[in-house]
Amino acid sequence: MIVLPGDELVNVRAPRQYTYLKDGKTYAAVLGIVENGTFTPYEFVYTPKLGDVVVGRVIAEKKRVAYIVDLGAYKTAVIMTRGLPVKIKIGDVVMGKLEQSDEILSNIRVLRGGALIKINPSKIARVIGTNGSMVKIIKEKTETSVYVGYNGYIYVAGKNVSKAIKAIYTIERRAHIRGLTDFISDMLEGEKNEE
Amino acid sequence: MRSDGRKVDELRSPLKLRVGVLTEATGSAYLEWGGNRIIVGVFGPKDAPPHFTRPDKATLRVDYKMSTFSSKEEHGRSAPSRRSIEISKVLREALSKIVMLEKYPQSQIDIHILVLQAEGGTRVASFYAAVAALIAAGIPMRTRAFGISAGKVNDEIVLDLSKEEDNLGQADIPVCMDMDGNVLLFQLDGKVKPEELKKAFELIEGKKEFFDKMLREEFEKFYSQEISHEFRVKE
Numbered sequence: 001m002i003v004l005p006g007d008e009l010v011n012v013r014a015p016r017q018y019t020y021l022k023d024g025k026t027y028a029a030v031l032g033i034v035e036n037g038t039f040t041p042y043e044f045v046y047t048p049k050l051g052d053v054v055v056g057r058v059i060a061e062k063k064r065v066a067y068i069v070d071l072g073a074y075k076t077a078v079i080m081t082r083g084l085p086v087k088i089k090i091g092d093v094v095m096g097k098l099e100q101s102d103e104i105l106s107n108i109r110v111l112r113g114g115a116l117i118k119i120n121p122s123k124i125a126r127v128i129g130t131n132g133s134m135v136k137i138i139k140e141k142t143e144t145s146v147y148v149g150y151n152g153y154i155y156v157a158g159k160n161v162s163k164a165i166k167a168i169y170t171i172e173r174r175a176h177i178r179g180l181t182d183f184i185s186d187m188l189e190g191e192k193n194e195e
Numbered sequence: 196m197r198s199d200g201r202k203v204d205e206l207r208s209p210l211k212l213r214v215g216v217l218t219e220a221t222g223s224a225y226l227e228w229g230g231n232r233i234i235v236g237v238f239g240p241k242d243a244p245p246h247f248t249r250p251d252k253a254t255l256r257v258d259y260k261m262s263t264f265s266s267k268e269e270h271g272r273s274a275p276s277r278r279s280i281e282i283s284k285v286l287r288e289a290l291s292k293i294v295m296l297e298k299y300p301q302s303q304i305d306i307h308i309l310v311l312q313a314e315g316g317t318r319v320a321s322f323y324a325a326v327a328a329l330i331a332a333g334i335p336m337r338t339r340a341f342g343i344s345a346g347k348v349n350d351e352i353v354l355d356l357s358k359e360e361d362n363l364g365q366a367d368i369p370v371c372m373d374m375d376g377n378v379l380l381f382q383l384d385g386k387v388k389p390e391e392l393k394k395a396f397e398l399i400e401g402k403k404e405f406f407d408k409m410l411r412e413e414f415e416k417f418y419s420q421e422i423s424h425e426f427r428v429k430e
Contacts, residue, residue, distance in 0.1 A: 002415050005330060006338030006374055018335065020295070029295060029335035031414060042418060043333040045221070045240055045299070074240035074253070074302040122333075 003028045003039060014039035017047065046073040046121040046151045048102040055149030056105075057116065058092045069094060069105060071151045072118055077105050086110050093155055095147050111147055114157025117165055119172040121152035126175045127168055134171065134181055138164050141188035163188065197353060197360065204354045204398050206343075206405075207314075212324070212413045214331040222332025226324040229357060230314025233321050235328040236307045243303035252296040257287040259308045259321060266313040266358075282318045289342075289371045289379040290325060295335040304334065315358035316344045319369045322380065327410060331417065340379060341406035342371035345395035347387050352394045354402070368392070370399050374407055 003009070009019065009026045018030045018041045032041040048054070048071065056069040056077060066078040067088060077098065079088070086108055088094060093116050096105035119127070128135050128148055135146050144158030146168075156164045167184055174180060201207070207229030217223035220236035240253050248254055259282045261270045270276075275283075290306070306328070308321045319342030326340050346356040347366035361367050366385025372378055387395070 002411070002418055004339055004411060004414060005336040020335075020337065027337075029337070030333050031330050031418075033418065041333065043331075045333055047298075070242075074242065074299045076242050 001034045003032050003034055005029050005031065009034070009039055012037055012039050015041070018044060041122055043120050044122050046071065048073050048075065048077065048098055048151070050098055050102055052098050052150040053095070053148075054098060054105070054151045055093065055095050055111070055116070055147055055153040055155050056151065057153075058088055058090050058094060061090060069096075071149075072121075072153055073151055075103070077103050079105050079108055084108065095149065095155065111155045111157065114145070114155055115161055115165065117154050117156065117168065118152050119154065119168065121150065123172045123175045124148060124150055124152060126180060127154065127171050129181055134184065137181065137185050137188070138167050141185070142167070197348065199357060199359075201353075201355075203351065204401065206355045206402070207357060210409070212327055212409055214327050214413055214417050220328075220332075222328045222330070222334070224324045224327035224331060226320055226327070228316070228320045228323075229355075230312060231317055231320045232311040233317065233324050234309050234311060235321065235324040237304065237325075237328045237332040237334065238307070239304040240299040240302040240334070241305075243301070245301075248301045248303060251300055253299040253302045253304050255287055255291050255294060255296060255304050255306070257283045257290065257306045257308065257325070259283045259286060259310070259318075261310045261313060261317075264312075265310050282321070285380055285382065286318065286322055286325065289322060289340075290329070292377075292379050293326075293337050293340055293373055294329060295337060298335050313358075315356050315361040316369065318342070319344050319371060319380075322371045323406065327413070330410070330414065338373045338375055339407060339410055340371060340373040341403065341410075342369065342380065343399055343402055343406075344369040345399055347385060347391060352387075352391050352398065354395075354398045368395050370396070372399060372403065374403060376400060376403070 007028045019026050020029050030041045032039050054071050056071040058067050059070045060068040066080050069077045093111045095109045097107045099106045142160040142164040144164045147155040209227050211227040213225045216225045217236050222237040224235045226233045259279050263271050310317050322342035344356050345354050345368045346364050348360045348364035366387045369382050371380035
């Protein structure tokens with residue numbers, strides 16, 4: 001059942017971020033769907049959260065103290081220059097964890113030799129799959145390394161980059177379909193045979 | 196009897212809403228309402244310069260623009276006119292009542308409204324399209340809303356004025372209302388009696404269900420379709 005902002009949610013589990021309370025009742029704040037008693041937002045804007053692993057692009061340097069990283073969210077994150085083990089420059093794609101606060105990136109890893117793509121953060125859970133099953137299939141079948149950020153940015157490097165990107169976009173488009181893992185597996189297998 | 200043969204509370208046709216029409220915008224909508232053709236794109240919430248933002252909530256920016264070919268009157272200037280600045284302001288104030296701006300502090304949400312063709316009542320039509328675009332963008336909102344204009348023509352209160360009725364009638368009352376019945380925008384151009392105003396609000400509130408249903412139907416369609424992203428792949 002489709003839910004629009006302002007619809008009351010009765011006996012439905014819903015993430016607090018995308019709902020609001022009024023007079024002791026819960027209402028949806030964004031467009032989503034209710035299935036099996038759970039409210040899933042259709043599309044949302046990423047809000048940085050403590051403990052998230054994210055991928056972003058370095059867009060500026062701030063007075064040699066910090067680098068500013070674009071996460072595709074409503075605010076940017078920073079990398080503190082002090083004690084940084086790797087060298088980074090503007091334009092680099094980095095992967096890190098929001099460990100100390102929702103703005104400071106640590107455990108930095110610079111990603112090179114691939115492509116950065118963006119999908120809606122609401123579909124990231126499907127790209128990763130149960131215990132990373134989906135991302136494992138993509139990695140194995142296309143011989144690539146796939147770095148998934150919770151913010152919706154995905155970095156793909158390796159042999160068949162364009163094939164992996166195609167698979168990821170297919171997941172985003174068909175996120176609501178059951179048996180997606182098998183479908184992607186068949187799709188990548190089929191393309192292999194064609195070659 | 197009205198000049199185009201409509202009933203008192205009959206809306207102009209066609210009345211068509213489509214969401215997700217722009218691929219680069221966070222959310223978008225296209226509305227056809229009588230002779231009006233309006234396209235809306237929502238961008239953000241995004242990072243904004245500190246002097247521009249507020250520490251407690253997001254800044255909402257609304258940019259209403261009429262295209263140079265939108266009507267018979269001259270809209271040839273590219274700079275904002277007195278009229279478009281006013282409409283941008285009233286729409287911004289109406290929309291900030293229903294958008295949960297406190298969810299995104301120190302950021303900015305841009306709403307760009309372009310009127311491709313105008314035939315009266317563009318500010319309320321723009322409001323309705325902007326609400327649809329905001330929902331499509333996934334920006335948290337308290338409720339849905341709609342806008343419609345009432346007016347007084349030939350000593351009679353009518354709904355959804357066309358351009359003729361707007362220009363030659365006695366009064367024009369654009370109203371935006373949310374689904375709980377709260378008035379978000381109310382302007383009045385002309386003279387009406389208090390009881391006539393009451394009648395106008397009754398007529399407007401009677402159309403609430405209709406606009407809500409249209410929004411829901413369109414989003415059901417939007418949800419079931421696959422999104423196309425092929426153009427995004429850059430190798």
